[in-house]
Amino acid sequence: MTEPSRPLVTGGSRAAPYAAADRPQPANLADILERVLDKGIVIAGDIKVNLLDIELLTIKIRLLVASVDKAREMGIDWWENDPMLTTGKPDGLRDENRRLRERVRELEGGDG
Amino acid sequence: MADTGYYFYAISRGLDPDVLNTEVGIEQAALQLVKHQDLGAVVSHVSLQDFGEEGLRRNLEDLAWLESVAVTHDRVARFCAERATTAPLRMATVFLSEDAVREQLAQWYDRAEEVLNRIEGRSEWSVKAYADPAAPAETGGDEPPETMGEGMAYLLRRRTEAQRRESTAQADAEAAQAIHDLLSNHAVAGRQLRPQDRQLTGHTGEMILNGTYLVDQGRVDEFLDTVAALRSEHPGVRVEHGGPWPPYSFATLEPE
Numbered sequence: 001m002t003e004p005s006r007p008l009v010t011g012g013s014r015a016a017p018y019a020a021a022d023r024p025q026p027a028n029l030a031d032i033l034e035r036v037l038d039k040g041i042v043i044a045g046d047i048k049v050n051l052l053d054i055e056l057l058t059i060k061i062r063l064l065v066a067s068v069d070k071a072r073e074m075g076i077d078w079w080e081n082d083p084m085l086t087t088g089k090p091d092g093l094r095d096e097n098r099r100l101r102e103r104v105r106e107l108e109g110g111d112g
Numbered sequence: 113m114a115d116t117g118y119y120f121y122a123i124s125r126g127l128d129p130d131v132l133n134t135e136v137g138i139e140q141a142a143l144q145l146v147k148h149q150d151l152g153a154v155v156s157h158v159s160l161q162d163f164g165e166e167g168l169r170r171n172l173e174d175l176a177w178l179e180s181v182a183v184t185h186d187r188v189a190r191f192c193a194e195r196a197t198t199a200p201l202r203m204a205t206v207f208l209s210e211d212a213v214r215e216q217l218a219q220w221y222d223r224a225e226e227v228l229n230r231i232e233g234r235s236e237w238s239v240k241a242y243a244d245p246a247a248p249a250e251t252g253g254d255e256p257p258e259t260m261g262e263g264m265a266y267l268l269r270r271r272t273e274a275q276r277r278e279s280t281a282q283a284d285a286e287a288a289q290a291i292h293d294l295l296s297n298h299a300v301a302g303r304q305l306r307p308q309d310r311q312l313t314g315h316t317g318e319m320i321l322n323g324t325y326l327v328d329q330g331r332v333d334e335f336l337d338t339v340a341a342l343r344s345e346h347p348g349v350r351v352e353h354g355g356p357w358p359p360y361s362f363a364t365l366e367p368e
Contacts, residue, residue, distance in 0.1 A: 027186070027354055027357075028313050029179055029182070029183075029313075030308045030309070030313045031238065031308075031354065032182050032183060032186045033178075033182055034305055034306070034308070035186070035200075035357065035360035035361065036182045036185050036186055036189075036200070036202065036203040036360065037182070037202070037203055038202075039200075039202070039360040039361045039363070039364050040189075040199070040200040040201050040202040040203070040360045040363055040364065041123065041199050041200070041201045041202065041220075041224070041227060041363050041364070042201075042202050042364070043120070043201060043202075043205055043216055043220060045120065045204075045205040045206045045207050045216075046117070046206065046207045046208040046212055047117065047160075047163060047164060047165050047168060047204075047206040047207075047208075048165060049165060049168045049169060049172070049204060097263075100263050100266060100267055103267065104267060104270050104271075107267070107270075107271060108270075108271070108274050
């Protein structure tokens with residue numbers, strides 16, 4: 001059995017594009033990390049390091065940082081880019097937006 | 113030797129120690145088999161500067177280092193799993209002496225045998241399902257009339273979007289559960305892992321299932337046929353599979 005080649009990703013860069021999906025996909029770093037850090041037999045070695053902490057510290061923080069970079073395109077500032085809200089009187093709309101966002105939150109919470 | 117530790121990759125049963133000469137571990141170090149009865153601990157020497165408590169804490173924060181050790185760990189586990197019944201250990205299990213490794217193996221003997229019996233002749237396969245976020249679903253709402261105030265129109269639109277998201281999310285969850293249930297029927301066991309973050313994988317679409325399955329060697333073809341059939345049954349869902357993996361997800365006994 002040959003080992004699959006592994007186009008590993010570092011940080012936020014992207015591995016290979018999707019190939020025809022009927023072949024096994026190569027393992028990516030996330031596949032490997034979720035197994036070697038979180039699964040497998042746990043035997044307490046002589047060296048004590050809590051990998052769950054590491055996972056939180058390293059991976060989660062990196063993801064968070066990457067997410068902040070991506071926040072804009074992921075829609076955190078949706079109100080700024082909404083053509084409906086940016087045409088017309090932007091200043092007057094800002095206050096209205098704030099009030100409306102609060103109402104939206106209520107509505108969405110209330111509708112469950 | 114005081115500055116050298118033993119990195120413990122996996123427990124194998126019936127592994128020929130000679131084949132370990134054809135593979136290397138972390139930092140190209142030679143692999144060795146520390147035996148106890150029919151079990152062997154696959155280990156290699158590592159520097160305690162890097163793998164002592166202080167070193168590990170420092171190095172594990174370095175994603176490039178973490179990646180290189182994780183990949184090597186997996187490569188060694190895979191190598192052994194292809195040649196003998198093998199239970200991988202969690203990454204970064206380090207002992208200070210060969211005797212300490214052997215003692216642990218003896219102490220773990222019964223539980224290790226239990227795990228090895230469960231995974232013998234089986235391998236782990238990963239199946240992920242993605243929904244396309246651009247998938248149409250009903251748009252549900254009409255365009256608001258032009259006379260409607262911008263604020264109210266906005267509110268309406270937000271509510272429609274929220275409702276659409278909700279029904280899409282429910283349909284996704286149902287599809288994911290159906291896929292997982294079906295695959296579990298063709299496997300010895302199935303587990304759902306947390307959906308992966310696209311920042312790490314770069315995947316497109318919404319990962320609705322990150323499943324992993326322990327499959328009998330004799331039923332791998334049947335399992336893969338089932339995966340293939342899923343693709344036509346769920347045209348709106350992209351299904352990817354990977355494997356065989358060493359059975360990480362099914363070798364998870366915790367210490368008492």
